[in-house]
Amino acid sequence: MMNDMPVFVKVEDYKDALDVMNMIRLKIEDAKRTLEKIQELKSEEDTELELWHTTIEEVERKIDFIDKTLSEPGAM
């Protein structure tokens, strides 16, 4: 019943509403761009962390080699 009831808005209010609507759209676009930037920075950070991981593994491998070499002294 209530779904079919018409709703009227004053003309001045209607114009205001359209202006606000436009501002909301612009603000949403701004927020979307900012969110994309955050996503971009997050990916950049993730890439750097992945590189850290690779570096740590590489250093570990080298240290293992040194350790192994030192624990097996060479013959005279």
Next chain:
Amino acid sequence: MAKKQKSEQSHDVFYVGVRDSIEVRRSLLESAREAIHFLKRYEKVKSIRSEKTQVILKLDAEVKELRNLIAKLRKTFPATKARMQFPVRKQQCVICSEFFKTQKDLTQHMKHHQPKKKAEQRDAPITNPIILEKEERPKGNAPLSELEKLEGELADIEGKLDNLM
């Protein structure tokens, strides 16, 4: 006499041979180089995080403006008792993506994600400004924090949505 003693001492020193000495030296140098690269990357990550914090704060400001604009838009419409069916929206945690039946459950759950110690908060490069505001709020009859205001507004909107359905 002293010369003789020194000569005897030098005979007591033993040496251990290192196999692949060049490879060992190379590995050591490369490890040192990697450690420096690591520190350089740390500086880069620090700057990325700093930039990210700034952008998050910007987004926070934009969302607040958006909220104000929506409130302004709502005021331009007359208050009616018109009823409308909205799709049921499940409450979801933004951190672990877990779903909750009510806003209260979600709020309760979000407390688990809050940092426990203040010292940890200081160390953390990125902190949730909303959570931080709650931590900083003095006890007693202090004014409502941003989070509490938002929760109040949310409960108000949820109530209105329930009435619409």
